[in-house]
Amino acid sequence: MDYKRLGNTGLKVSELCLGTMTFGGSGRFAAVGTLGQETIDVLVKTAIDAGINFIDTANVYSFGLSEELTGQAILNTGVNRDDLVIATKVFRKMGAGPNDEGLSRKHIMQQADASLKRLKTDYIDLYQIHAFDPLTPLEETLEVLDDLVQSGKVRYIGASNLAAWQLMKALSYSTYNHVAKFVSLQAHYTLASREMERELIPLLMDQQVGLMIWSPLTGGLLSGKYKRGQTPDEGRLAAQDIIPVNKEKVFDILDVLHPMAEAKGVTVAQLALGWLLHRPAVTSVIVGANKPAQLADNLASVNVSFTADEMKQLDEVSKLSKEYPGWVLDATKADRVG
Secondary structure, eight states: OOOOEOSSSSSSEEEEEEEOOBSSSOOGGGGGGOOOOHHHHHHHHHHHTTTOOOEOTTTTTGHHHHHHHHHHHHHHHTTGGGGEEEEEOOOOOOSTTTTSSSSSSHHHHHHHHHHHHEEEEOOOOEEEEOOOOSSSSSHHHHHHHHHHHHHHHEEEEEEOOOHHHHHHHHHHHHHHHHHOOEEEEEEEOOEEEEEETTTTTHHHHHTTEEEESTTTTTTGGGGGGOOOTOOOSSSSHHHHHOOOOOOOHHHHHHHHHHHHHHHHHHHHHHHHHHHHHTSSTEEEEEOOOSHHHHHHHHHGGGGOOOHHHHHHHHHHHOOOEEEEHHHHHHOOGGGOOO
């Protein structure tokens, strides 16, 4: 397991991060996973024993139950809490009241305290906004996040699911007002979904912001267990097929992945995860599991290597279509690259 700096900080996180959306399984999250404490303890210990020091959760996962089970599992493993980097999120609806969602000062402060209690810890390493809140002024959100950092309840702040202009606006506000700055972005990026390469990844690399990947197998499509024209009858895809991708293109990608995996003696999922681990902007890939065997398969992705020809094949079959202004920028920068 390799460890990378999280953005422009001195904090090192494992290249794989344990995701906890499968923990608990209440409400709409039951479609993702319904794991109880015993299995969760096994998964957390397996991840830690493999070198993972990074665990990602969110207050909304099973409406707090995922955080509770994660916190208890950390205690049950006996690991030193200070050896772990625990990340959670705030934004989504946590109650029936008008102030039970969003990124207002009131909601963030209430939820930070609630997450600390559920996780059974006195600080959160990485506190992330789960999405952009068009109702709350950005400065209100950043100022309260800075207050949490200054109080010691939070060590670093991050964002998730932002557009490039939203993230850059936040970074600029933090810089010029001397408040805590987002050090990471959690986003969706896979062989089947490379849209981040248009605007977000150049921004992350320019501003030295870390990148965490959610759903690195595109909701299971890149796991290798689905065939062209097949309607999923089990798993997350059958219940929550929410990631909009060109499925025909996904199966074109799988047509390349399957023989490559067979030739290399690895699984299709390991190749898809391994491709991400070789992307220069990626800090950590979030892997979740419903079974220990599934987690073990994902963990083996850190050992996957690619020849230059293999990377070329994957890049070619998954490449983005030309889009303005990208094609103009490509055409005009040729003699301006040092």
